[in-house]
Amino acid sequence: MSIIEVNNLQKEFMIAKRETGLVGALKSLVKREFIKKEAVKDISFSIEKGEMVGYIGPNGAGKSTTIKMLTGILVPSAGQVTVNGIVPYENRQENAKNIGVVFGQRTQLWWDLPTIESFELLKAIYRVTDQRYKENMSIFQEILGLDEFINTPVRQLSLGQRMRADIAASLLHDPPILFLDEPTIGLDVVAKEKMRTFIQEINKEKQVTVILTTHDMEDIEKLCQRMVLIDHGQKVYDGDILAVKERFGKMRTLVVDLEDADKSFAVKNGELCKQEGNRYWLRFNGNEVSASDLITQISQTHNIKDLTVEEPEIESIISRIYQEGFNEKQTVQG
Amino acid sequence: MLFLFALSILSWGFCIILFFHFRSLDTYILNGTFDRFLVRPLNPFFHFMAMKFDIASFGQFLFSIIVFAIVSFQLQLEWTIGKILFLLGAIVGGVLIQGGLLVIISAFAFWTTKSEQFYWVAMFPARNLTYYPLAIYPKFIQWITAFVIPFGFVNYFPTTVILNKETPYFPDYMGYFSPLVGVLFFGLAYFIWMLGLSRYKSTGS
Structure with missing residues (x-):
């Protein structure tokens, strides 16, 4: 028992x-x-x-x-x-x-x-x-x-x-x-x-x-x-x-402040999810690419003023599980 | 008069050492610290009671003993074994009655989460009543202090027995029931407290 x-x-x-x-x-x-x-x-x-x-x-x-x-x-x-x-x-x-x-x-x-x-x-x-x-x-x-x-x-x-x-x-x-x-x-x-x-x-x-x-x-x-x-x-x-x-825990967000705004700002392996002035939010999968790779990539073409990496919070993980479901990977233990 | 006062504060002195901690029950419930008493393998009532003995009230206790000694000396009372036993019984009764009221009031916190005000409307007026002979009050109030909130048994009825005074509305032997009334009243208080506790457990916060 x-x-x-x-x-x-x-x-x-x-x-x-x-x-x-x-x-x-x-x-x-x-x-x-x-x-x-x-x-x-x-x-x-x-x-x-x-x-x-x-x-x-x-x-x-x-x-x-x-x-x-x-x-x-x-x-x-x-x-x-x-x-x-x-x-x-x-x-x-x-x-x-x-x-x-x-x-x-x-x-x-x-x-x-x-x-x-x-x-x-x-x-x-x-x-x-x-x-x-x-x-x-x-x-x-x-x-x-x-x-x-x-x-x-x-x-x-x-x-x-x-x-x-x-x-x-x-x-x-x-x-x-x-x-x-x-x-x-x-x-x-x-x-x-x-x-x-x-x-x-x-x-x-x-x-x-x-x-x-x-x-x-x-x-x-x-x-x-x-x-x-x-x-x-x-x-x-x-x-x-x-x-x-x-599935979810590796999704991180890189927040960068650039010197100049760039309308066509895009990074390989990173998904641009938000932009406010010169600040960009890039979501990336930590299994596929590391934060430092992304930063090197960006710094080759832009001047970075400031940056932070945001860890996923449980709240966001839960909301993602809600949105996407857990179907194929769900393994409910008895 | 003085003897009434002395007996009243003597049992009060004991009482606050033992039970004054119950006054802060509402704060414990409000802060959620009360939960701690429920995850220990002890009866929460006694655990809570033993949590804190009010050291400051030793002063009051000492004071009441001195007053009592002076008063009984001035009255030139003859202390027989029987009278001393009776007095001890009366003190036990008084402690239990007053403690019981403190406990009952504290139990209100289980329903309302706030019980401080009840001390002011119930506890302190009841205590003030005991400073004077009950005989000066209207019959209705005397009746209440004998049967509802039995504060008459804290000092008035025992005093009439020790000093051989008459009680206007009640039989003279009322004072002998002090310890019994104390035990019953405290039992009732304990029951109410436990009832409050079970309510707390099914609502919580």
């Missing part, structure tokens, strides 16, 4: 409709109208032990809502969820022992206490044995370098340090499943890299099943073999990440 099973999961929220102005405000006091918002419409997937899955989608797609249902914070409106054989919302406290949760934007550590004290408290809360605590802490200290700030109060930590402490805290009780909600948000490149290495290490050595939501395409590329893509509460794609990457 899979470690996580989700079947036809749904979640609706009732949102009170407010009318504007004083009259509207009074009206809504007497009679309130509610709008039904379906945050998650119909999602099913299953995840095997030891898998690392990227759960992605644009803002408001229903990612966090799904994670909240998997952790037992929210009760689904319909459908079934089991996490390690437990129904999370019925047996939340039991479920909590099996999962580690990191919300990238909110710490789970005690704000006023030195970092080490938070670990000690969590040790008591999860009833971690001394032996295991020591073992885990030495692993965390080795890979995450917790030593440098272990005695600093959490509120004085930098974001990178705090995230490292947070992820260590969530793994203290050796949970078989780890939920990471935007673990690299706001981190610099070096800190992101450290974070990713650690997640990889943990997944490999302890066979921790990881579910990761993120807006950073690189996170997914570096960490996951599989991704589940959702939009408007529905699953758009579920399967091998390579297929998506090859």
Whole structure:
């Protein structure tokens, strides 16, 4: 049996409709109208032990809502969820022992206490044995370098340090499943890299099943073999990440500012998609041609003032998947 | 009078050390930090309660003990074992009743996400009532403080027992029920809080 099973999961929220102005405000006091918002419409997937899955989608797609249902914070409106054989919302406290949760934007550590004290408290809360605590802490200290700030109060930590402490805290009780909600948000490149290495290490050595939501395409590329893509509460794609990457992830955009405008500006292997004054947007496929090739090509005929290469964002990938469909390459895993 | 006041702030002192943290529940819910309590293998009620003990309220606590000592010295009360036990029971009852009200008010945050105002319309007027003998209030208010928001049991009824005073509308032995009322009222508060929690879980944010 899979470690996580989700079947036809749904979640609706009732949102009170407010009318504007004083009259509207009074009206809504007497009679309130509610709008039904379906945050998650119909999602099913299953995840095997030891898998690392990227759960992605644009803002408001229903990612966090799904994670909240998997952790037992929210009760689904319909459908079934089991996490390690437990129904999370019925047996939340039991479920909590099996999962580690990191919300990238909110710490789970005690704000006023030195970092080490938070670990000690969590040790008591999860009833971690001394032996295991020591073992885990030495692993965390080795890979995450917790030593440098272990005695600093959490509120004085930098974001990178705090995230490292947070992820260590969530793994203290050796949970078989780890939920990471935007673990690299706001981190610099070096800190992101450290974070990713650690997640990889943990997944490999302890066979921790990881579910990761993120807006950073690189996170997914570096960490996951599989991704589940959702939009408007529905699953758009579920399967091998390579297929998506090859097809959409390699499309980049080169933005160049030229000294002089050129009406007949054209570049081999690049598709001109936008022009504003002297600025040109060229879309190209990274598999066929490299950015530097394009730049050399352009610089032979034009004077380049400035240039940037834009990476594809998940939002644009999703919209492209919508437009073009995934038909022939779709490999939905069971 | 002073004895009323002393008993009132004595149980209040205990109460805020234990339960004052519930006042900030609405902020936790608003910020989404409340979710953290739901992903831990502990009862969220006690986890939240234990999250923070208000150190600053130790001052109040100390102050109330001193006041109480002075008052009982001035009144030259004879402290028998029975009376001391009774007093402890009354304090436990008072702590549970006042804590219960704090908990109930905090639970409103599960529905409205904002509960700060309710403290001003419910908690503080109720506390002010306890500074004076209930006998000076109209019967209706006395009835409320006995059976609806049982603040009469925090200090007034116990005081009448200790000082052998008469209560105009109620039997004299009301004070003995303080701990029982406290447990019942707190049980009710806990139930309401849990009800709020289950609502939170099915709506969330």
